[in-house]
Amino acid sequence: MIKCNVTVCGTVSRQAQMRANKEGTQFASFGINIVIPAKSGINKTVEISVAKTCNNLSELPPIQVGTRIEVAGILMFHKKGEALYLNLSATGINTFNASNNDGITGTMEFRGTLGKQIEDKTTKSGKSFTVFSAYSSEKDGDNYTYTWVRFMQFDKRKEAWMQPKAGINAKGDLELGVYNNRLDLTCRISECSLWEKSSNSYQH
16 A cells, blocks of 8 residues: 655646546546656656545636646556556646646555665764655556555664565655656655564455
8 A cells, every 4th residue: 555645747748527426426537747756767757646525616716728727636656567657536637727747745654574675874973863765555447556665664673573565654754756767756754664464354
């Protein structure tokens, strides 16, 4: 599970349309393009699919293709094959004072499994920090897909339970970048704990 409480600023890429979910709830659906800066290589444009519960489009600000827009809400990451999809459930939409700079800022909640390397490091100023990666898994047909996140925890050495394949709950600041044309997810941890994985969980 990767769930982020974010504010997104970008450009409308798909015209807003009214749709309904399986329960019959009406919502507006549109797309936003955002340029993510590259850590290596060139910057990458990603599209976020946005859904906002409403009865009709007149309840929302004008959403036209090419409009600069700021949207607050819950961002979820879903992977199918090698493709990573970004879906935003919007709580607020602003088209009047949107920044000219693209960006995604906010916090991440993560539940998943630790990778093989958990390293203690020290900054040049002598502060200790821990670096590791962990993955969240989800069912894709009969198979599982895995979304990796890089974590950094400052002013703390790794705890005894932090071992490869251990379950982890983590919260912290979300950072997005691009590395070799792939979206790179990073979280600066504010709190984390052992996740006791159940036998019927999709995570493993």
